[in-house]
Amino acid sequence: MTAPTIGVLALQGDFEAHAAVLRRLGADPREVRTPTDLDGLDGLVIPGGESTTITLGIEREGLAEPLRALASAGTPVLGTCAGLIVLDRDHLGVLDVTTRRNAFGRQLASFEADLAIDALGGAPLHAVFIRAPWVEDRGAEVEVLAEVDGHPVAIRQGNVVAVAFHPELAEDDRLHEWLLDRAAARSASTARAEIRRVA
Amino acid sequence: MGDNGRSTGTFRVKAGLAEMLKGGVIMDVVTPEHARIAEDSGAAAVMALERVPSDIRADGGVARMSDPTMIEGIKEAVTIPVMAKARIGHFVEAQVLEALEVDYVDESEVLTPADEANHIDKWRFKVPFVCGATNLGEALRRIAEGAAMIRTKGEAGTGNVVEAVRHMRAIQGEIRRLGSLDESELATAAKELQAPLDLVRDVAERGRLPVVNFSAGGLATPADAALMMQLGAEGVFVGSGIFKSETPAVRAAAIVEATTHFDDPERVARASRGLGAAMAGLEIGALEAPGGGGLMQHRGW
Numbered sequence: 001m002t003a004p005t006i007g008v009l010a011l012q013g014d015f016e017a018h019a020a021v022l023r024r025l026g027a028d029p030r031e032v033r034t035p036t037d038l039d040g041l042d043g044l045v046i047p048g049g050e051s052t053t054i055t056l057g058i059e060r061e062g063l064a065e066p067l068r069a070l071a072s073a074g075t076p077v078l079g080t081c082a083g084l085i086v087l088d089r090d091h092l093g094v095l096d097v098t099t100r101r102n103a104f105g106r107q108l109a110s111f112e113a114d115l116a117i118d119a120l121g122g123a124p125l126h127a128v129f130i131r132a133p134w135v136e137d138r139g140a141e142v143e144v145l146a147e148v149d150g151h152p153v154a155i156r157q158g159n160v161v162a163v164a165f166h167p168e169l170a171e172d173d174r175l176h177e178w179l180l181d182r183a184a185a186r187s188a189s190t191a192r193a194e195i196r197r198v199a
Numbered sequence: 200m201g202d203n204g205r206s207t208g209t210f211r212v213k214a215g216l217a218e219m220l221k222g223g224v225i226m227d228v229v230t231p232e233h234a235r236i237a238e239d240s241g242a243a244a245v246m247a248l249e250r251v252p253s254d255i256r257a258d259g260g261v262a263r264m265s266d267p268t269m270i271e272g273i274k275e276a277v278t279i280p281v282m283a284k285a286r287i288g289h290f291v292e293a294q295v296l297e298a299l300e301v302d303y304v305d306e307s308e309v310l311t312p313a314d315e316a317n318h319i320d321k322w323r324f325k326v327p328f329v330c331g332a333t334n335l336g337e338a339l340r341r342i343a344e345g346a347a348m349i350r351t352k353g354e355a356g357t358g359n360v361v362e363a364v365r366h367m368r369a370i371q372g373e374i375r376r377l378g379s380l381d382e383s384e385l386a387t388a389a390k391e392l393q394a395p396l397d398l399v400r401d402v403a404e405r406g407r408l409p410v411v412n413f414s415a416g417g418l419a420t421p422a423d424a425a426l427m428m429q430l431g432a433e434g435v436f437v438g439s440g441i442f443k444s445e446t447p448a449v450r451a452a453a454i455v456e457a458t459t460h461f462d463d464p465e466r467v468a469r470a471s472r473g474l475g476a477a478m479a480g481l482e483i484g485a486l487e488a489p490g491g492g493g494l495m496q497h498r499g500w
Binding site for chain 1: 204205206207208209211212215216218219220221222223238239240241242243244278279280297300301302303325326327452455456459460
C-alpha cells in the first residue's frame with residue numbers, strides 16, 4: 001500500500017513541525033500554498049500560526065472554497081490552534097463553533113499541561129498551549145473531547161478534529177495517528193466503491 | 200482541570216511561539232496606526248518601537264527601550280503578538296517589558312548597549328527572548344543564555360541586504376561544516392566557536408539550530424525576503440523597509456506574499472510589481488568610514 005498523501009497548509013506557521021510528525025508516521029506530507037496543491041489529498045492539516053495571517057493568505061490564494069469542498073467531501077482534517085480558529089463559523093465555517101482568540105491570555109500565560117482525552121484512550125496527552133484559543137459556543141453535532149477550565153479545547157465534528165493546543169510540538173503522535181487511520185479507512189472504502197463501479 | 204500541573208514560561212512554550220511565527224514577516228511599527236496596517240497586510244507579529252532603525256541612525260544619541268504608553272497602545276491596537284526591544288545587557292528594561300506583558304523581548308543591537316561584557320541572563324525570565332547573531336558561535340552563546348529564537352543581525356536601518364546575506368551564509372556554512380566533523384573534533388570546534396559543547400553537538404547532529412532562525416537587518420523588497428528564505432531563514436523581520444517606503448501597506452502585503460512563495464519566482468515577480476519607491480538605502484562602506492556612524496552589528500559579542 002502506498003503512503004497516504006497528507007496536505008499541510010503552508011501559508012504561514014509551524015507547518016514543518018506537522019510535516020515532520022507525518023513523515024515519522026510513514027505518511028507523505030505535501031505543503032499546500034495554492035488550490036492545485038489540494039488535488040488528490042488523503043487528509044489535511046491546518047497548523048498553528050497566526051490566524052489573521054493565514055486567513056489573509058487563504059483569501060489571497062482563493063483557497064476558501066476548495067478547502068470547504070475538501071472537508072465536506074469527507075477528507076479527514078486536523079486543525080491545531082490557529083487551525084481551530086480558521087475552521088470556525090467566522091472563518092471557513094467548516095466547524096459549527098465560535099472560538100475566542102488568545103482566550104488564555106498573551107504569551108506569558110502560555111502553558112503545558114497533561115490532558116485527559118478519553119476518545120484517544122491510554123495515558124493523558126501532553127498538550128502545549130501557546131496564546132491558545134478555546135471554543136466559546138458549539139452546535140449539537142460537535143463532540144467535546146477535552147476541556148480546560150470548563151472550556152472545550154479539543155473537539156470533533158464528523159471527519160474534522162480540531163484542538164487549541166500543539167500536538168506537533170510534543171512527542172505524542174496520537175492525534176496525527178487518528179488522521180492517518182481515518183485517511184486509510186477512507187481510501188479503502190473509496191477503493192471498494194471503485195471496484196463496485198467497475199464491476 | 201485547575202492550575203495544578205500547568206507550567207508556564209517553559210523553554211518549550213517560549214521556543215514554541217517562535218515556531219508559530221515561522222514563514223511569517225515581523226514588522227517594525229512606531230504607532231498603533233502602523234500596527235493595524237501591518238496586521239491587515241498579514242504580519243505574523245509586530246515590533247513596537249519609538250523610532251525605526253533608519254531614524255535611530257539619522258538622529259544619533261542613545262537609543263533606549265520605548266515608552267510603555269506607546270507599547271501599550273500598540274498592544275491594544277492588534278491581536279497578533281507584540282515584541283519590543285531592550286538594550287543589550289539591560290535586564291531592567293527587559294523586566295519592564297515583561298511587566299508590560301509583551302509577547303517577545305528583542306535584546307537588540309539596534310539600541311545602544313547597556314553592558315559591553317554581558318548579555319541578559321534570559322533564563323531568569325518567563326517572557327521569551329529573540330537575539331541577533333552574525334555567526335554560529337554568537338547564536339549558540341545567546342541560546343545558552345536562554346534565547347528562544349535567533350535572528351541574523353544584518354545591518355539595521357540601511358535598506359541594504361548585503362550584511363543579512365553575509366550573516367545567514369556564515370551561520371548556515373558553519374552548521375554544514377559541523378556536520379562534516381568527526382565526534383572527536385567537536386570539542387575543538389566548540390572552543391573555536393566559543394560556544395557550549397552540548398549545543399555544538401546538538402547542531403552537528405541535527406544540522407540546524409535548536410531554535411527558529413529568522414533573518415533581519417536591511418531587507419526592503421519582496422525579493423530580499425525571498426532571497427533570505429532561500430538562504431535558509433525561517434521567516435523575516437522587516438524594519439525601516441516598510442514604513443520608510445512610498446506605499447507601506449502594499450509593500451507589506453507584497454513582502455508577506457513573497458515570504459510564503461519564496462521558492463516560486465513567478466509569485467515573487469508578481470509581488471514585486473507596482474510598489475513605488477523602496478526606502479533609499481545606505482552603502483555599508485559609507486557607514487564604516489570616519490564620521491559614518493559605524494555598524495550596529497558589532498554591538499554584542
